Amino acid sequence: MTRNIRIAPSLLAADFARAGEEVRAVTAAGADWLHLDIMDGHFVPNISYGPAIVKALRKHTTIPFDVHLMIAPVDPYLAAFADAGAQVISVHAEAGPHLHRSLQTIRALGLQAGVVLNPGTPAGVVAPVMDLLDLILVMTVNPGFGGQSFLDSQLPKIAALRAMIDATGRDIALEIDGGVTSVTAPRCIAAGADTLVAGTAVFGTDDYAAAIRGLRGGQVANGKAA
Ligand code: DX5
Ligand code: ZN
Numbered sequence: 586m587t588r589n590i591r592i593a594p595s596l597l598a599a600d601f602a603r604a605g606e607e608v609r610a611v612t613a614a615g616a617d618w619l620h621l622d623i624m625d626g627h628f629v630p631n632i633s634y635g636p637a638i639v640k641a642l643r644k645h646t647t648i649p650f651d652v653h654l655m656i657a658p659v660d661p662y663l664a665a666f667a668d669a670g671a672q673v674i675s676v677h678a679e680a681g682p683h684l685h686r687s688l689q690t691i692r693a694l695g696l697q698a699g700v701v702l703n704p705g706t707p708a709g710v711v712a713p714v715m716d717l718l719d720l721i722l723v724m725t726v727n728p729g730f731g732g733q734s735f736l737d738s739q740l741p742k743i744a745a746l747r748a749m750i751d752a753t754g755r756d757i758a759l760e761i762d763g764g765v766t767s768v769t770a771p772r773c774i775a776a777g778a779d780t781l782v783a784g785t786a787v788f789g790t791d792d793y794a795a796a797i798r799g800l801r802g803g804q805v806a807n808g809k810a811a
Contacts, residue, residue, distance in 0.1 A: 591780040592797050593618035593651050593760070596642075597633060597731045598784030604638070607788065608645040614793035618651040618673070620762070620782045623666070625656040628680060629729035636665040643670035653701065653762065653782075655728050657681055660690060667694040675699030675722050678710045688717040699760070703728065704736050708745040718757050720780070721746055725773075726763030731784040735764030740776045747777025767799040 594616045599607035608619060621639055626632040639650065649672035656662060657680040666674055676687045678700050691698035699720030700711055704727060711721055723743055726733035743761065750757045760780035761773045770781055781800055790796045 588774070588779045590774060590778075590801050591617040591758070591760075592787075592800050593620040593780060593782045594787040594793070594797070595620040595622055595731065595762075595782050595784035596788075597622045598788035600788075601634075604642060605645040608642050611787060611793050611797075612646040612648055614787075615797045616648060616787075616793075618649045618780070619646060620651045620653060620784075621671075623652060623654050623656055624729060628657040628677065629655040631729045636662070636669040639666060639671065640669035649673060651675070651760075651782075653722065654680070655701075660687055663687065663690050664694060667691075667696055671696060673697040673699055673720055675701045675720060677701045677703065677728075678706055679703055684710075685714055685717065688714055692717060699758075701728075701762075702742070704739055708742050708749065711746065711749065715749070715753055715755075715757075720758040720760055721750070722760045722762055722782075723778075724763050725761055725765070725769075728763075732789075733764055735766070735769040737772075740772060743773060743776035743778055750777075765800065767802070770800045 594611045624631045624633040651673045652666050652671040653675050659676045659680045674691045688698045697719035699722050701722040703724050725735050725739045758780045759778050761778045762782040765781050765783045766786045787796045
């Protein structure tokens with residue numbers, strides 16, 4: 586089976602001093618979504634940027650903004666990211682006791698809602714909230730930093746989530762984040778992923794279009810990497 590693969594470059598690996606230009610460049614290079622990593626120095630051991638930066642970038646592209654919130658608490662900030670121009674907002678299952686409420690809030694803001702699973706979090710946590718999900722994001726590194734190595738241990742979880750999504754008959758995106766390269770991308774796709782986040786593998790290169798093509802090139806046709 587051939588799945589359409591979405592590539593979501595992560596701004597975290599871009600040159601922040603030229604952020605608008607970088608966003609225009611990846612858009613021209615064929616990015617499907619822009620992945621925006623929000624870190625609070627509390628839920629994860631790093632600080633990135635907030636809704637004001639997201640809003641400032643919104644006028645540089647028309648592709649969807651895929652906002653990955655690595656913050657706790659998360660609920661008080663959802664409206665600010667909606668207002669900043671997000672289309673998809675994902676919250677970590679581990680961010681607090683009220684995952685269901687966070688997803689309801691994102692949907693009530695008129696956006697697509699996603700849940701993120703850390704490497705140590707089992708696939709089963711999504712089961713009770715499946716009806717509220719538009720996206721499941723599997724971390725293939727521990728969140729907080731770009732440029733880390735892909736965790737092979739997460740591949741069975743990706744496959745398990747693909748089966749859970751297919752069983753719903755609903756169109757829920759299955760996104761992978763961390764250590765995605767032209768080597769690991771085909772393995773993610775073979776396990777059932779349809780959306781790939783890539784920071785270093787896009788912004789760390791000289792040719793964004795070639796990098797995006799390379800990641801997309803791992804599409805699975807009839808069970809074999811094409
Ligand atoms: C890590 C972030 C990722 C990061 C990925 O916490 O969620 O989106 O930018 O970076 P690479 O692709 O370099 O592993
Ligand atoms: Zn991310």
